[in-house]
Amino acid sequence: MLTFRNVSKTYADGTRALAGISVEVARGEILALVGGSGCGKTTLLRLAAGLDTASGGTIRLDGEVLDRPHPGVGLVFQEPRLLPWLTIAQNVGFGLADLSAPERVRRVAHALERVGLAEHADRWPRDLSGGQQQRTAIARAFVAQPKVLLLDEPFSALDAVTRQDLHGHLLGLWAETRPTIVLVTHDVGEAAVLADRAVVLRPKPGRIHDIFAIATPRPVDPDANASTTRQLRAALGASLRASG
Amino acid sequence: MAAGLTDTAEADGREAPASGLPLRGDRVGRAVLGLLLPLGLAIGWEIAVRGGLAQGRLVPPPSRVLATLSDLAASGELWLHVQATLVRVASGFVLGAGLGIALGAVTGTLPLARHLLDPAFQALRAVPSLAWVPLFILWLGILETPKVVLIGVGVFFPVYVGVSGAIASVDRKLVEVGRIFRLSKPALARRILLPAVLPATIVALRTGLGLGFLFVVAAELMGASEGLGYLLVDGQQFGKPEQILAAILTFALLGKAADTILVVLTRPLLRWQDVARDIL
Numbered sequence: 001m002l003t004f005r006n007v008s009k010t011y012a013d014g015t016r017a018l019a020g021i022s023v024e025v026a027r028g029e030i031l032a033l034v035g036g037s038g039c040g041k042t043t044l045l046r047l048a049a050g051l052d053t054a055s056g057g058t059i060r061l062d063g064e065v066l067d068r069p070h071p072g073v074g075l076v077f078q079e080p081r082l083l084p085w086l087t088i089a090q091n092v093g094f095g096l097a098d099l100s101a102p103e104r105v106r107r108v109a110h111a112l113e114r115v116g117l118a119e120h121a122d123r124w125p126r127d128l129s130g131g132q133q134q135r136t137a138i139a140r141a142f143v144a145q146p147k148v149l150l151l152d153e154p155f156s157a158l159d160a161v162t163r164q165d166l167h168g169h170l171l172g173l174w175a176e177t178r179p180t181i182v183l184v185t186h187d188v189g190e191a192a193v194l195a196d197r198a199v200v201l202r203p204k205p206g207r208i209h210d211i212f213a214i215a216t217p218r219p220v221d222p223d224a225n226a227s228t229t230r231q232l233r234a235a236l237g238a239s240l241r242a243s244g
Numbered sequence: 245m246a247a248g249l250t251d252t253a254e255a256d257g258r259e260a261p262a263s264g265l266p267l268r269g270d271r272v273g274r275a276v277l278g279l280l281l282p283l284g285l286a287i288g289w290e291i292a293v294r295g296g297l298a299q300g301r302l303v304p305p306p307s308r309v310l311a312t313l314s315d316l317a318a319s320g321e322l323w324l325h326v327q328a329t330l331v332r333v334a335s336g337f338v339l340g341a342g343l344g345i346a347l348g349a350v351t352g353t354l355p356l357a358r359h360l361l362d363p364a365f366q367a368l369r370a371v372p373s374l375a376w377v378p379l380f381i382l383w384l385g386i387l388e389t390p391k392v393v394l395i396g397v398g399v400f401f402p403v404y405v406g407v408s409g410a411i412a413s414v415d416r417k418l419v420e421v422g423r424i425f426r427l428s429k430p431a432l433a434r435r436i437l438l439p440a441v442l443p444a445t446i447v448a449l450r451t452g453l454g455l456g457f458l459f460v461v462a463a464e465l466m467g468a469s470e471g472l473g474y475l476l477v478d479g480q481q482f483g484k485p486e487q488i489l490a491a492i493l494t495f496a497l498l499g500k501a502a503d504t505i506l507v508v509l510t511r512p513l514l515r516w517q518d519v520a521r522d523i524l
Contacts, residue, residue, distance in 0.1 A: 051420060069426045081421050085439040085516040094435075095425040126518035144425075 001027055002148050002180050006057035009043050016205035017043045023199055028178040032191035032198040040206020041184040045150045049075040074146035076154045080133035082125040088136050089121040095144040111139040115169045131162035135169055142173045151183045167193055188232040200235045210235045304486040313490040328471040329460055336395025337456045341449055344403025352411025369401045374462055391463035398459035399452040406448025410441035446510045457499045
């Protein structure tokens with residue numbers, strides 16, 4: 001269980017990015033963080049990843065406080081952030097240095113197969129499209145088999161078709177080990193397709209506006225999903241209006 | 245459908261000659277192109293001297309320079325001078341580049357070291373390196389040590405500046421990838437910082453090597469009994485311009501060869517780079 005308890009973040013210049021965020025994410029749940037820009041979505045994710053420290057409150061994973069990068073927590077950034085001097089396979093296996101070589105090779109091969117990049121294993125990141133690079137980044141995070149996977153708008157720079165394709169890859173990978181996923185997105189449609197619940201944030205400072213259960217079974221039926229998307233969109237609109 | 249396929253094939257066919265320009269990918273062609281100007285000038289001067297249009301006393305024609313070079317080579321004298329110069333450049337390069345990389349890495353990664361050392365190094369860098377010559381002679385005598393130290397000083401600064409600057413400008417986003425995977429400091433240095441700064445470091449080493457050759461001349465001019473710099477001084481004192489030109493030509497060949505060796509040795513390390521060089 002991933003627990004945010006009264007989490008706040010104030011930057012050194014006095015900017016209040018987050019205030020009083022409390023939410024529990026069940027094991028294996030996919031939680032979407034939805035909100036306009038500047039409502040602290042990415043900040044919250046960076047706190048959970050241990051890249052930044054909270055000014056108040058705690059984030060715990062199964063009772064353990066998360067205040068630095070944790071082996072059970074993986075993160076996919078907004079941009080792929082592949083290491084340009086490593087091949088695609090080496091990038092995917094980057095976090096597996098502790099494993100034996102055969103085990104690492106096996107896991108990397110499986111992950112690449114899973115995201116449809118097996119034939120690109122030995123190519124450089126520069127040779128791949130944006131969508132393929134982001135798939136590599138997702139595989140790199142999944143292959144370490146974290147309990148919690150944090151995704152920071154990983155699809156925002158991609159076109160609609162590629163994005164849908166990646167949703168499929170993400171759910172496919174998720175189904176294998178069922179990690180808890182926290183997905184930051186500003187796209188309510190994406191939240192409705194991928195998540196079990198959506199937390200709508202409002203800005204200045206970032207705080208929870210509303211929490212929605214998304215009761216659509218997977219694989220998602222776009223029509224059944226439409227009403228959830230509408231509801232979420234309305235809530236997001238209200239949150240944006242509330243913030244002026 | 246069939247028509248579409250044919251169109252595509254034709255389009256490809258039309259593109260093919262365009263990408264086959266002699267300037268693209270044709271290494272021999274490029275090498276020939278690079279030789280055109282120097283060869284043209286040399287041949288032109290040779291013709292001018294032989295045709296009696298010029299005396300060629302102070303600027304000897306290529307044939308005389310080459311003859312001098314081959315005489316020096318045949319007597320074994322040339323190899324003695326080349327060897328002396330190369331040993332000095334290599335020693336100075338290893339000294340300067342080694343210290344430059346080490347101190348550049350220290351000041352690039354440790355803020356305390358940067359605040360402590362960098363201002364002093366930047367001030368020293370502003371001193372024209374040849375200004376050290378009298379001091380080095382006073383301190384270290386006139387034998388090999390001051391020469392190697394002078395070359396080392398020349399190599400040190402570009403390498404130091406290049407390495408510390410490269411480390412300071414490593415993409416924070418890539419460092420965060422290392423943090424997410426909980427790399428220890430040494431692992432972060434080895435797996436992220438080192439490969440990230442490698443391209444800039446190699447450029448700095450090439451600059452340093454070039455300066456090494458610049459400074460070996462200065463070092464040998466300040467007093468030497470062998471070395472290509474000695475050949476220059478000797479040629480000046482005894483009025484042998486062909487010997488001076490032979491030494492200059494040898495310098496050019498050695499400098500270019502050393503740079504090429506450095507590039508070839510380091511090329512496998514940079515295969516991953518996505519550079520514009522090949523398409524410009």
